[in-house]
Amino acid sequence: MNTQGGIEDNAALLGNAQIARYLFGSFDAMAIRCCVELGIADIISNYNRPTTLSEIATGINSPSVNVDGLGRLMRFLVHRKVFDELPQPEDGDGETVYSLNHYSNWLLSHTNVTMAPMVMFFTDPFMISPLRNLSRSIKEGDSAFKMTHGDDIFDFSLINSEFNKMFNNAMACTTKFTMDVIMSNYKNGFLGMKGTVVDVGGGTGGAISAIVKTYPHLKGINFDLPQVISNAPTHDDVTNVAGDMFQAIPPAETIFMKWILHNWSNDDCVKILQNCRKAIPMDTGKVIIVEIVQHPGQHDLLNDVRVPFDLTMFAYFSRGRERTEGEWKKLLEEGGFHRYKIIYIPEIVSIIEAFPI
Numbered sequence: 446m447n448t449q450g451g452i453e454d455n456a457a458l459l460g461n462a463q464i465a466r467y468l469f470g471s472f473d474a475m476a477i478r479c480c481v482e483l484g485i486a487d488i489i490s491n492y493n494r495p496t497t498l499s500e501i502a503t504g505i506n507s508p509s510v511n512v513d514g515l516g517r518l519m520r521f522l523v524h525r526k527v528f529d530e531l532p533q534p535e536d537g538d539g540e541t542v543y544s545l546n547h548y549s550n551w552l553l554s555h556t557n558v559t560m561a562p563m564v565m566f567f568t569d570p571f572m573i574s575p576l577r578n579l580s581r582s583i584k585e586g587d588s589a590f591k592m593t594h595g596d597d598i599f600d601f602s603l604i605n606s607e608f609n610k611m612f613n614n615a616m617a618c619t620t621k622f623t624m625d626v627i628m629s630n631y632k633n634g635f636l637g638m639k640g641t642v643v644d645v646g647g648g649t650g651g652a653i654s655a656i657v658k659t660y661p662h663l664k665g666i667n668f669d670l671p672q673v674i675s676n677a678p679t680h681d682d683v684t685n686v687a688g689d690m691f692q693a694i695p696p697a698e699t700i701f702m703k704w705i706l707h708n709w710s711n712d713d714c715v716k717i718l719q720n721c722r723k724a725i726p727m728d729t730g731k732v733i734i735v736e737i738v739q740h741p742g743q744h745d746l747l748n749d750v751r752v753p754f755d756l757t758m759f760a761y762f763s764r765g766r767e768r769t770e771g772e773w774k775k776l777l778e779e780g781g782f783h784r785y786k787i788i789y790i791p792e793i794v795s796i797i798e799a800f801p802i
């Protein structure tokens with residue numbers, strides 16, 4: 446049966462359907478948030494077998510679950526491939542059963558690698574409400590986040606401990622899975638390092654802790670703002686240091702910087718890179734930058750995530766941006782790094798090694 450109603454030959458109608466699809470994109474994010482809030486992936490995982498709707502409903506902590514609403518949410522999520530809907534077992538009571546798959550595994554809460562804290566952060570009202578100020582931000586020039594909440598994200602974190610915690614948890618969860626990919630694709634890079642590695646803007650220290658655990662010949666410093674370091678746990682062979690990267694960066698043989706420069710303007714990045722230059726030995730030092738390298742015009746799943754990231758930076762940081770290789774090259778030159786190498790890994794971010802000489 447042709448369910449497209451013949452629109453494939455009609456450019457205007459295709460355009461209409463496409464805009465409608467974008468318009469309802471917010472339901473993708475909110476349905477995933479709803480799934481995390483209700484703990485649906487955890488409930489199915491606890492059964493350890495395909496699970497009926499009434500079993501999922503029983504697992505939800507409420508005396509008055511709207512089972513019809515839950516069924517419609519599950520229909521949507523199955524359509525989006527977040528769960529699998531299985532043929533009903535022959536000896537069953539005819540109820541549909543649902544199971545986890547490679548998508549919903551990322552929504553489990555008690556696993557080593559999960560995206561649940563990231564889902565909760567990016568769909569939180571603190572992060573959603575600025576998006577209604579995007580056009581004002583384009584007209585007037587400040588970040589939509591600052592227009593909405595009165596402060597930049599990092600200053601806002603200082604005065605709002607709930608937001609600070611949510612932000613740090615979201616960063617820590619992405620760090621866990623990104624570091625797994627980095628560790629397995631950059632083994633020789635870590636093996637070739639000596640002495641101390643400082644993670645600039647290292648958050649709660651997850652990345653540097655993973656590095657020194659796997660490569661015990663290295664010592665680590667986790668360097669971040671005082672409000673982040675005061676909440677950072679202690680990790681073996683990692684020293685937590687509070688400070689401001691615009692003032693000075695602790696001396697080390699190697700600097701690791703993941704998801705830092707994309708938050709800042711070109712001028713700010715040059716200042717940070719110049720401080721990195723001062724902190725490492727001229728002849729043997731290097732900076733490892735983990736960031737998105739944009740590939741304009743390339744359409745695939747990873748690029749479909751990279752492109753909106755740039756708009757995300759604009760909404761939340763205004764002067765922040767995701768950069769192309771050409772933009773990185775220029776920035777590195779101006780910051781005092783005259784040689785670089787990009788290592789592409791199966792992730793939205795790449796590894797940029799930068800050397801002073």
Ligand SMILES: C[S@@+](CC[C@H](N)C(=O)[O-])C[C@H]1O[C@@H](n2cnc3c(N)ncnc32)[C@H](O)[C@@H]1O
Nearest residue numbers: 616620646647648669670673688689690703704
């Ligand atoms: C986007 S987060 C990235 C955190 C971590 N590197 C990761 O990949 O999960 C940016 C980090 O930069 C830190 N930061 C912001 N301004 C800073 C400054 N002036 N000096 C040091 N760290 C700073 C923030 O506190 C935050 O932890």
